[in-house]
Amino acid sequence: MRFRNVLMAATMGVGALVAMAPQAGADTVKIGVIAPLTGGGAPWGIAMDQAAHIAAAEANADGGLDIGGAKSKVEIIAYDDQYKAAEAVSAYNRLINQDGVKYVVILTSASTLAIKENIESDQVLGLTAAFTSKSIDENTHYMMRLSSIPINYAKPLANWMAQNLKERRVVIVNPNDETGWETAKFDEEAFKAAGFEIAGSELFDRSQKEFQPLLTKIIAMNPEIINVGSTAPSTSGLIIRQARDLGYKGLFVKTGGPGPKEILEAAGSKEAVEGVVAMAFADPGTEGFRRLAGEYSKAIGQEPNQMIAPYYDAINVLLHAIEKAGTVDDTAAVIAAMGEVLPMPSIQGGELHHGDRQILSPIFVTQMKDGEAVVVGSVAVTE
Known part of the structure; x- marks a missing residue:
């Protein structure tokens, strides 16, 4: 399948998943995804988006997250930043001001740096795949790296x-x-x-x-x-x-x-x-990766980029941390709980570990x- 056909399939798959997402409400945990869903970085971006949808679907199949004894459904809202910082800022503003998102997963370094100060001032919990070490510094309280860099x-x-x-x-x-x-x-x-x-x-x-x-x-x-x-x-x-x-x-x-x-x-x-x-970031021969690849293929029609594994793991850590903290709105409590739920198993076997404001994933x-x-x-x- 040529890449533009993959993008069409991805758009259809994402559209279908969004259509099936739970309606917004007090019992909904919203997670935003800001990633390149078109262009050269799309294999990574689509993998991130689908990893989030797979993790959300699994949580929702059990009735949602157990937060303080009440069940909360998980909704994923994804926007294409086209690997451009300006588009990432627009996407972030939509997620926070229109969609009411409290958790954002960001793929690229440029996008992460473009919205880093906003995340801190808005007290939004950000998970970033950015390779740049500048994404985390002494003033960072609400951002965490989602994988090894x-x-x-x-x-x-x-x-x-x-x-x-x-x-x-x-x-x-x-x-x-x-x-x-x-x-x-x-x-x-x-x-x-x-x-x-x-x-x-x-x-x-x-x-x-x-x-x-x-x-x-x-x-x-x-x-x-x-x-x-x-x-x-x-x-x-x-x-x-x-x-x-x-x-x-x-x-x-x-x-x-x-x-x-x-x-x-x-x-x-x-x-x-x-x-x-x-x-x-993945060993495609593991049972866990094959399961992820199967779910991805149902939506997209081809095998995923290997980055789907750490993306899925990180979002799974986030969902566990929200349950551990017992709150959706207190993002500071959730980011503290991420350190408490780690180490935890990776989808590929082995363990994910907690670093300095970071999830350390296998390489x-x-x-x-x-x-x-x-x-x-x-x-x-x-x-």
Whole structure:
């Protein structure tokens, strides 16, 4: 299925889920989702939206959340920020001022930073997937990271690569935005510490589709590895395809934002992506992930991006924390309760742990073999 057909299916699926959502009222827990549901980041955004709907449907199947002895249904309201900070601000204002939301899940770094001060002043509980470490600081009280980010896994991931790959000369490539800057910073530090040689670090506009001039420059640096960092999956595939067309024979690695199926589709062939090594937030072979993938496929018509696993886990933690706190309106009590409900099981097995205003999620390593992303290792995340 081509990507625009996936987006049509996603829109239909989301529309159907919203139509089935409980009517607004005092007995309803509303959770907003701000994520790119169109464009290059859509595989991540649709995964986030559907993870929220799946978790909500499971809670509602049991009558809703048990809050102080009364049942409260869960409603998900999602808006497309198109990977743009300005759109995120508009979406946030609609969620808070029109929809009456007290809990917001945000995908991107730019969107998180754009609404961070509003979340604090409005005392809205925010769960962010942002890679930037700037999302949390000493003035942050109502924001929590929903998964491990580069600061948690970059060094152990680089160490794993140093132990398992023979190549050593690396060029790092990232989008020219907050997510890309953060990924490039931590990757460069981690790869150097692990004994790799950094031949260069390049940035590009996230909307860019033509990479021959940039890749010509990169290939002239004689890299053995090109790390596409936090580049969107479909764009990563374009970079791989165009690099192969220019004669690059070396290895690709991806240290952020996985999406092997989208990378393969954009790259055009199994041969182009053979051997690609990437971090992953999921092990698709686990029973829990297969269940999530099945629910996603019912709504969307294809397999989910692997990010669905930490998104689902984080929203599940939030729902448990609301029950633990015994309140919907007191978001400070709910965010405190998140530390009390952790550690708790991940959908994939193992445990989620509580870090410094963060859920620490497991990180895996995959390698593309005959068109499939095969789990070949895991890394221990650190705070």
